Amino acid sequence: MALRAGDHSQVAMNGLKEKVLTLDTMNPCVRKVEYAVRGPIVLRALELEQELRQGVKKPFTEVIRANIGDAQAMGQKPITFLRQVLALCVHPDLLKSPDFPEDAKRKAERILQACGGHSLGAYSISSGIQLIREDVARYIEQRDGGIPADPNNIYLSTGASDAIVTVLKLLVAGEGPTRTGVLIPIPQYPLYSAALAELNAVRVDYYLDEECAWALDVAELRRALCQARDHCCPRALCIINPGNPTGQVQARECIEAVIRFAFEERLFLMADEVYQDNVYAEGSQFHSFKKVLTEMGPPYATQQELASFHSVSKGYMGECGFRGGYVEVVNLDAAVQQQMQKLLSVRLCPPVPGQVLLSMVVSPPAPSDPSFAQFQAERQAVLAELAAKAKLTEQVFNEAPGIRCNPVQGAMYSFPRVQLPPRAVQRAQELGLAPDMFFCMRLLEETGICVVPGSGFGQREGTYHFRMTILPPMEKLRPLLEKLSQFHAKFTREYS
Amino acid sequence: MALRAGDHSQVAMNGLKEKVLTLDTMNPCVRKVEYAVRGPIVLRALELEQELRQGVKKPFTEVIRANIGDAQAMGQKPITFLRQVLALCVHPDLLKSPDFPEDAKRKAERILQACGGHSLGAYSISSGIQLIREDVARYIEQRDGGIPADPNNIYLSTGASDAIVTVLKLLVAGEGPTRTGVLIPIPQYPLYSAALAELNAVRVDYYLDEECAWALDVAELRRALCQARDHCCPRALCIINPGNPTGQVQARECIEAVIRFAFEERLFLMADEVYQDNVYAEGSQFHSFKKVLTEMGPPYATQQELASFHSVSKGYMGECGFRGGYVEVVNLDAAVQQQMQKLLSVRLCPPVPGQVLLSMVVSPPAPSDPSFAQFQAERQAVLAELAAKAKLTEQVFNEAPGIRCNPVQGAMYSFPRVQLPPRAVQRAQELGLAPDMFFCMRLLEETGICVVPGSGFGQREGTYHFRMTILPPMEKLRPLLEKLSQFHAKFTREYS
Incomplete structure (x- = not known):
């Protein structure tokens, strides 16, 4: 039996073995x-x-x-209503307290009913609590002027970062000139470059136009894509809108042009829309990629693959520490979606308190609710x-x-x-x-x-x-x- | 300019383009x-x-x-004290309520002081709130009979799974016969096989001995290692103790033998110890790898690389939904540890509510505290x-x-x-x-x-x-x- 014992040549003069894990032996990605x-x-x-x-x-x-x-x-102070509901969910004895508004109690009871063992301490299913996925779907429909959203296409996540990396993971494949290339804006939020480095995918930079308030120009997308095809296989296009770090808000025509480009060039679209509630400039308005794509009709509405990301960390709530978020997938291949479901199941579930906050963000108090005015x-x-x-x-x-x-x-x-x-x-x-x-x-x-x-x-x-x-x-x-x-x-x- | 437009041969007879992302084109891992x-x-x-x-x-x-x-x-009902402190942290208005015990309020105030903006809604540093890392270090010291633990070697995580995958990520490298091999027990908790598949590392199975109550046998480790060296480069050894799914609790002599084996064969040790509070059988006792390794003295104590994992999801608290956990690294190369820190920073931070629960688990009420008896x-x-x-x-x-x-x-x-x-x-x-x-x-x-x-x-x-x-x-x-x-x-x- 060719049993090789510890290699004693690796024991240095001072009696120290080399470490197993060093800069030289660790994961180069x-x-x-x-x-x-x-x-x-x-x-x-x-x-x-x-x-x-x-x-x-x-x-x-x-x-x-x-x-x-x-x-x-x-x-910045937390939004009172969000924290009231979360406290009630964390410690349901408080449901008896007179110090909490009725609508906060109703929300908390509704969420606890949907939790395993009626407790935030149980795992949720891997895609997130079904009730909250339904809440998210209704929010998207309302945001997008009634365009339907399917709760089964919504996956809750550990902040948006987690969902973005999950989708990138699905996309990377190939070696050498067939390695997956992913177009990212420059300047970009460095999660993208970091995740692509870790996954050993090829980063394809397209430059935003500083002279035009950091607008996205399709001609520049085309240049980047064309050059990249020499050495990799570009398969996805990332957009950050509103822009991080640029603060740019994309015009509807720009989004349409990007969708046409992605469709023609067969690129999977990833729309990072975590700042959708943060639009300040007069004349600027947030248009979701999902809405624009759907309103463009077939073949875009029926065929263009899209993943759109949102988070509880930004907006008006800024609840970064809770790590809540979601991705909605559109026109994803059914078999790939099953694979995504399987991949998510390995990590069991996103943190339930973040799911609860997300539920509040997507279904805030209505005008008839006691908490509405303060909220x-x-x-x-x-x-x-x-x-x-x-x-x-x-x-x-x-x-x-x-x-x-x-x-x-x-x-x-x-x-x-x-x-x-x-x-x-x-x-x-x-x-x-x-x-x-x-x-x-x-x-x-x-x-x-x-x-x-x-x-x-x-x-x-x-x-x-x-x-x-x-x-x-x-x-x-x-x-x-x-x-x-x-x-x-x-x-x-x-x-x- | 060799601009290649969308390939129209990919448009099928029915006008449908093939999807970008299919079972055939997705990440094969x-x-x-x-x-x-x-x-x-x-x-x-x-x-x-x-x-x-x-x-x-x-x-x-x-x-x-x-x-x-x-x-x-x-x-199973949540432990009252854990939820009281968490509710106080989530909604600090409750600090004025007479319905919470003084020690819960003190704990909550102490934690909020350590949070950015005194709020759970702020990101923590990527390795976790420093105060809680210090709490964890004290817990480990007490658990291990006074053997020192350094808070800077402790990284809080999104459940133990997250930390396990992070350490595996650092370890994978190489291609073909130099691909990293990782020894895992059979039967195993399938997070290991899933993570190794995703990371394209080689899974090296060693069988636990069903006839001996699922004990680990070093001769079998040696067999597995020896066979694996023909086709990969085994660099890490995973142990689950107490065992999942086996329920086996390892004897101290067994742990010593495993440590000697890992040292001789130059294997990085990964000790999944999330069930350390779940020991039932008479005569069984939990021994941490860290403690045994340290008590074995040099060269093991000073050189053997180890990562030990723990979680808030198991034990007596069972707070799975909060996704809290930690890893302690021992004898990790300093430069690799910097790389680990960098890798964690990309995901910003583990969920803060899970960190708060972990703090409670590692520093529960003391006998003099009002909550002690109930806890x-x-x-x-x-x-x-x-x-x-x-x-x-x-x-x-x-x-x-x-x-x-x-x-x-x-x-x-x-x-x-x-x-x-x-x-x-x-x-x-x-x-x-x-x-x-x-x-x-x-x-x-x-x-x-x-x-x-x-x-x-x-x-x-x-x-x-x-x-x-x-x-x-x-x-x-x-x-x-x-x-x-x-x-x-x-x-x-x-x-x-």
């Missing part, structure tokens, strides 16, 4: 993954917070994390403040020489372009850093403001950007924007 | 995934429930889902009933001719062996079914009892089993076990 939103700049921000707590003197008193779309971390007031206050902050951000940045910011039509981010002096670019290169990373690191060290360099999202060669959320509270946002602009001016002088 | 715990038998159980609701006459009045370790779905009483009641049900299951099954059941020393399942008459095996083969799948399907159709065929977990060729949870309430369990035994007798007569 995982090594290629990058995720800037929580990259080195955020690790440094965490260190700075610790130093401040330890009393180390800094030119600032707090670190402001404008790197991530995390509304409640920035002080509406809280919701509107959040959205109105976000709209004001979107406008303010654009305005203050555009007053600063060397910074140019497109209108923040929707979502939660500005993605301004900054001019960096050639000597700063050179200095960054000497340090082995992307020039905008160098800028953002210096900004963090000197002001405590944490934003993410554009290089983490992708940008045209030789241009530099950063992504900053519009989420800090109004009273902090203006000084923040001004401080950032002043830092840029100082940085520019320093390297001129 | 996903196609290979199987997950019996939620497979065809469970889909049929769902259908039967629907038929019963619609008034279809059946030889039973309810479907009993003994297929999955989901305690609360089977009627202890509830916990003990659950564990005592599980112990009684484990014993009853073994006893009733072993009274039935043709059924043989090893002692359920721990975990939540029995995995009895059933004799199936040759004519039944033949009939199953004619139907294209595994013989135990045929048996379980017939059982479901005639009795409403839903259990999972042994073929979904793996078993020695020619033997047949099923996995049944011990979770149904005591008053239902005995009739259930008897009904199952009687069905087996009838089935045996029918095919003799």
Whole structure:
């Protein structure tokens, strides 16, 4: 029997064996993954917070994390009704309490009835609680002017990220020149590039048009597709609308053109629509890919494959920590859908509290309900403040020489372009850093403001950007924007 | 420009284009995934429930889902203290209520202080809330008799499944004969085979010894490893202790032998210890791999790589729906650990409510706390009933001719062996079914009892089993076990 015992040549002189798992032996696809939103700049921000707590003197008193779309971390209060229903579901003894409105109790009882053992502690079925899938379907129908949605095409998920990765997993196949290619916008939300690296798929970049408020141009899609066909097999097209990090909201004609393009070129459409409630600019309106595709009629309505994603983390609720979301699939092959169901079942179920919050988001209090007035007031206050902050951000940045910011039509981010002096670019290169990373690191060290360099999202060669959320509270946002602009001016002088 | 438009040969005669995503074009690794715990038998159980609701006459009045370790779905009540703290965290207005004990309020306030924006709605850092990682570290230290645990080696997760897949992801590499092989027990929990199929790693089966109460035998590990080295590169060894589906609890000497084997053969150890609180048999005791490894001293203590997994879904709490868990890594290469941190950051964070429950599980009320008495009483009641049900299951099954059941020393399942008459095996083969799948399907159709065929977990060729949870309430369990035994007798007569 050719039994090979532990290889003693691997025992080094100091008696230490080499580790089984090292950078050299680990999964090479995982090594290629990058995720800037929580990259080195955020690790440094965490260190700075610790130093401040330890009393180390800094030119600032707090670190402001404008790197991530995390509304409640920035002080936004949870929507009362959502939390009331969830508390009732978590601890049903509260159903007897007089301190909760009747409609919250009704909602909670309805959800508990639909849970295994009438408890959030039971697994749900893998696609999510059937009642909540039905709630989601009704929400989609209402959003899309009555176009039907089938609960069986809706899968609840652990935030939108989980559902996006699940659909990408189904799509990847092939090797060498037949490897699956996936078109993603540049700039993009780096979940896409990270997931494609991990899955060993080919990332095909198409550039959004900064000169046209980051609009999507089909000619550019075509260029990217055509070049990609030389070395991979492009099979899917990802759209983020409203845009992250761009804040762009797509016009209906653009969406129609994209759908025609996808149909002609045989691309599976993935529509990341998690910011569908975050539209601020006058004249901008959210159009779902599902609605436009259906209204275009056959063959698009009947044949074009689409997955549309939504989340409880954004919108007016910002319940990121609960990890709730869903995907609706349209025109998916029935056998593939069975495979998707099977794949989801391995992870048992998405977190039930996130499912419960999603149910509330898609079926909020009706005008006749006791909680309606407060719910509406809280919701509107959040959205109105976000709209004001979107406008303010654009305005203050555009007053600063060397910074140019497109209108923040929707979502939660500005993605301004900054001019960096050639000597700063050179200095960054000497340090082995992307020039905008160098800028953002210096900004963090000197002001405590944490934003993410554009290089983490992708940008045209030789241009530099950063992504900053519009989420800090109004009273902090203006000084923040001004401080950032002043830092840029100082940085520019320093390297001129 | 070599622009290739949509290929019109793909438009069939009926005007329908072929779908982009079909069984033929989808990810072939996903196609290979199987997950019996939620497979065809469970889909049929769902259908039967629907038929019963619609008034279809059946030889039973309810479907009993003994297929999955989901305690609360089977009627187990949540532990009051856990839900009180969680409700306070979800809806902090309740901190003013006189209806909550002081220690629950203190716990909730402590956790909220550690959350972004003092809200569960904020993302946590990707490895989990630091305070809760520290709680987990203290729990591990106490469990392991004072052996230190470093919070920075602890990563909170979306149930244990998520953490297991994350570690497997780091380990897979290579192609052809250098592909990563992972040793898994047979019978196994099918998350392992499913994840390995999806990741395109090689599954290396080692058989547990049914004649010795499903004990692990190092000679069999060695056989499996030796054979596997011909066609892959085995790099990790998975252990499930207490065993799922076997219910076996490993003796300390066995764990020591496994650790020596892993060290000699350079295998990364993955210890699935989610049932560490579920040990029932006299003389059985849970020993963590971390503790045994540390007490063995160098070189094991200082060099052997280990990942140990735990969960809030099992134990006495059974909070499956919240998807909470953690992994502790030991002797992991520092650079790999950074890569792991990066990989986790792409998914932002595990669900915060699950983190909160985990915090409670690892730091329950102390004897001086007002909630202690009730907490202890509830916990003990659950564990005592599980112990009684484990014993009853073994006893009733072993009274039935043709059924043989090893002692359920721990975990939540029995995995009895059933004799199936040759004519039944033949009939199953004619139907294209595994013989135990045929048996379980017939059982479901005639009795409403839903259990999972042994073929979904793996078993020695020619033997047949099923996995049944011990979770149904005591008053239902005995009739259930008897009904199952009687069905087996009838089935045996029918095919003799």
